[in-house]
Amino acid sequence: MSAPSCQLYLITPPTLADLDAFAGRLAAALEAGPVAALQIRLKPADDATILKAVERLAPVAWSRGVAVILNDRPDLAKQAGCDGVHLGREDMDVAAARRVLGPQMMIGATCHDSRHLAMEAAEAGADYVAFGAFFPTGTKETTHRPDPEILTVWQETMETPCVAIGGITLETAPVLVAAGADFLAVSAGVWAHPKGPARAIVEFTRLLST
Incomplete structure (x- = not known):
C-alpha cells in the first residue's frame, strides 16, 4: 500500500510535568498509527530540561521509525x-543553522503566511517550510492566519514539502489535506483528544488514508 500523500507531524505539549508518564503516552500514540516526525517543543525550558526530554523521548520515537526534530535550537x-531542527522566525536563519548542523540533518522553517519567506527558506536549504497558524490555537500566541490556498499555490510552484500548523484537529484537518499539505503538525489535537492520544492517532490515520 502506498504512503498517504499527507502525513502526521506530532508536536509535544509545551510543558511535560512527568516525563516518564508522557513517554508512555507517546509510545501508545506511536503504536496506534504512522507518524512521520516528532517535534520536541518545550517552552519555557532550560537546556538541561530540553536535553533530558530528548534523551527520554527520542528512543521512543526512533524505535518506531519516527524522526525527532528539536524546536528552536540547532546547537x-x-x-x-x-x-x-525547526526554526521559528526569531531563531537562527536557515543558512546559519545549516553551517551548524551540516548537510545531513533536517531543517524546517516557520514562514507564517508568507510565500516569500518560504521561498527564501527553501532557497537557503530548508528541508520543509511551515505555514500557519491556520486556526486558533492554545499552544502559542499567533497573529498570522493564512488561507489554506497558500498550500495549493505552494504545491503548484515549489518542490520543498510544506507543513500546515496551528489549531489542527480532526475537524479542521480535511480542508488542509485537500489544499495540499504534505504534513499536518498536530499537538493538542492529539494530546487533548477526549478519548486519548492513541485514539486520536487512529482517527487521524483513517482521515489521511481516505
Whole structure:
C-alpha cells in the first residue's frame, strides 16, 4: 500500500510535568498509527530540561521509525543527536543553522503566511517550510492566519514539502489535506483528544488514508 500523500507531524505539549508518564503516552500514540516526525517543543525550558526530554523521548520515537526534530535550537539538536531542527522566525536563519548542523540533518522553517519567506527558506536549504497558524490555537500566541490556498499555490510552484500548523484537529484537518499539505503538525489535537492520544492517532490515520 502506498504512503498517504499527507502525513502526521506530532508536536509535544509545551510543558511535560512527568516525563516518564508522557513517554508512555507517546509510545501508545506511536503504536496506534504512522507518524512521520516528532517535534520536541518545550517552552519555557532550560537546556538541561530540553536535553533530558530528548534523551527520554527520542528512543521512543526512533524505535518506531519516527524522526525527532528539536524546536528552536540547532546547537542542542546537534548535541543531542536529533534528526533535525525547526526554526521559528526569531531563531537562527536557515543558512546559519545549516553551517551548524551540516548537510545531513533536517531543517524546517516557520514562514507564517508568507510565500516569500518560504521561498527564501527553501532557497537557503530548508528541508520543509511551515505555514500557519491556520486556526486558533492554545499552544502559542499567533497573529498570522493564512488561507489554506497558500498550500495549493505552494504545491503548484515549489518542490520543498510544506507543513500546515496551528489549531489542527480532526475537524479542521480535511480542508488542509485537500489544499495540499504534505504534513499536518498536530499537538493538542492529539494530546487533548477526549478519548486519548492513541485514539486520536487512529482517527487521524483513517482521515489521511481516505
